[in-house]
Amino acid sequence: MKRSHGSNEYERFETEAVRHQAERGPYREHSVPLYLTSSFLFDSAEHARALFAEEAEGAIYSRYSNPNVDEFIGKLAAFEGCEDGLGTATGMAAMFASLAAFLEAGDHVVASRAIFGSTHQILTKILSRWGITHTYVDPGDNEGWERAIRPETKMLFLETPSNPGLDLVDLEHVGRLAGEHDLILNVDNCFATPYVQTPATFGAHLVTHSATKFIDGQGRVLGGALLGTAPLIEEARFFCRHTGPALSPFNAWVLSKSLETLAVRMEKHAENARLLAEHLESHPATGRVRYPFLPSHPQRELAREQMRNGGGIVTFEVEGGGDAAKRFLDSLSMISLSSNLGDTRSIATHPASTTHSKLTEEERAAVGITAGLVRISVGLEAFEDIVEDVDRALSGV
Ligand SMILES: *Cc1c(COP(=O)(O)O)cnc(C)c1O
Numbered sequence: 001m002k003r004s005h006g007s008n009e010y011e012r013f014e015t016e017a018v019r020h021q022a023e024r025g026p027y028r029e030h031s032v033p034l035y036l037t038s039s040f041l042f043d044s045a046e047h048a049r050a051l052f053a054e055e056a057e058g059a060i061y062s063r064y065s066n067p068n069v070d071e072f073i074g075k076l077a078a079f080e081g082c083e084d085g086l087g088t089a090t091g092m093a094a095m096f097a098s099l100a101a102f103l104e105a106g107d108h109v110v111a112s113r114a115i116f117g118s119t120h121q122i123l124t125k126i127l128s129r130w131g132i133t134h135t136y137v138d139p140g141d142n143e144g145w146e147r148a149i150r151p152e153t154k155m156l157f158l159e160t161p162s163n164p165g166l167d168l169v170d171l172e173h174v175g176r177l178a179g180e181h182d183l184i185l186n187v188d189n190c191f192a193t194p195y196v197q198t199p200a201t202f203g204a205h206l207v208t209h210s211a212t213k214f215i216d217g218q219g220r221v222l223g224g225a226l227l228g229t230a231p232l233i234e235e236a237r238f239f240c241r242h243t244g245p246a247l248s249p250f251n252a253w254v255l256s257k258s259l260e261t262l263a264v265r266m267e268k269h270a271e272n273a274r275l276l277a278e279h280l281e282s283h284p285a286t287g288r289v290r291y292p293f294l295p296s297h298p299q300r301e302l303a304r305e306q307m308r309n310g311g312g313i314v315t316f317e318v319e320g321g322g323d324a325a326k327r328f329l330d331s332l333s334m335i336s337l338s339s340n341l342g343d344t345r346s347i348a349t350h351p352a353s354t355t356h357s358k359l360t361e362e363e364r365a366a367v368g369i370t371a372g373l374v375r376i377s378v379g380l381e382a383f384e385d386i387v388e389d390v391d392r393a394l395s396g397v
Pocket of ligand 1: 090091092093095116159163188190191209210211212213222223224
């Protein structure tokens with residue numbers, strides 16, 4: 001199977017998602033076949049030598065490359081408008097590679113304060129041991145991003161919308177900053193997916209994913225992706241080949257099929273999420289409700305400029321704080337209690353005591369994670385059933 005280097009055959013996302021096809025094998029299979037093999041045969045000793053010397057093209061070993069991983073990544077790179085990419089075993093492997101492959105002792109990163117808990121741990125507890133420093137800025141503070149840049153800054157890192165606060169970063173602004181200061185702009189696009197937003201069109205050089213979330217969309221497999229410009233991915237390929245965060249071919253095959261339905265799923269996730277956010281906002285038992293496309297979101301105009309829809313995540317405060325939030329979660333009957341998101345099934349999470357429990361109290365406060373905050377990854381069930389479950393649980397708090 002040939003890797004597609006970020007090229008789209010069809011203009012419309014839905015058609016490309018379904019019809020994007022790598023080269024077919026001798027059986028003319030209609031769906032993508034699965035290449036569950038750890039290594040590949042050499043024609044001769046000379047062929048093996050040439051492959052290792054990178055004088056010949058071909059697969060050697062699935063830690064380096066595999067047809068299913070290439071097929072999945074080729075499709076995702078095309079959606080993101082990126083030239084090339086790499087598959088990784090988890091989203092965190094992609095985040096780590098996207099930092100460690102490019103940074104060295106003395107380098108500085110300007111990062112959004114509102115990033116995924118484990119990415120925060122990589123910056124504060126792991127890269128800091130290797131002499132790589134960082135400065136956090138509030139995601140929506142355009143001047144703050146510029147002020148934080150130092151002569152030794154090498155990279156800007158962000159998520160938009162953020163998890164779980166749903167704060168946005170102005171992609172056009174940080175894209176311009178990265179260009180002016182010659183920095184690598186690295187965007188974790190997990191919450192939006194390329195159906196909703198494509199950071200590379202705003203100047204991102206690296207786009208990272210936890211494919212575990214909306215890309216799989218069905219809560220089955222872990223996976224990640226690191227996409228970007230051809231020269232940066234070439235550097236990252238060296239890093240990944242020798243450090244081994246490779247994506248399993250089976251998971252890549254699952255994820256590739258999932259991409260075919262990404263558009264329809266994201267439309268329905270977003271519709272259910274918007275309706276739930278509107279409903280929660282008028283509910284007497286809730287405080288602040290956050291959803292990028294709500295008229296009350298402070299960055300709603302920016303959301304409409306850079307996102308196709310508001311995505312599938314809603315966060316809100318349960319009146320009464322942490323104890324009330326716990327009572328709400330324990331009273332849900334259909335919506336699952338789990339830490340995943342982006343599943344067909346609606347999932348409720350309490351960020352302060354789970355996904356963001358490793359942050360200090362002050363760090364949580366700085367990104368708006370209060371004890372009463374609940375995150376709902378709004379699934380594909382009938383909206384009436386989702387809202388009925390939420391209302392019943394809220395009536396008991
Ligand atoms: C889940 C998540 C990750 C980590 O991905 P894994 O696949 O769990 O390793 C990174 N960033 C964001 C925004 C996430 O939601």
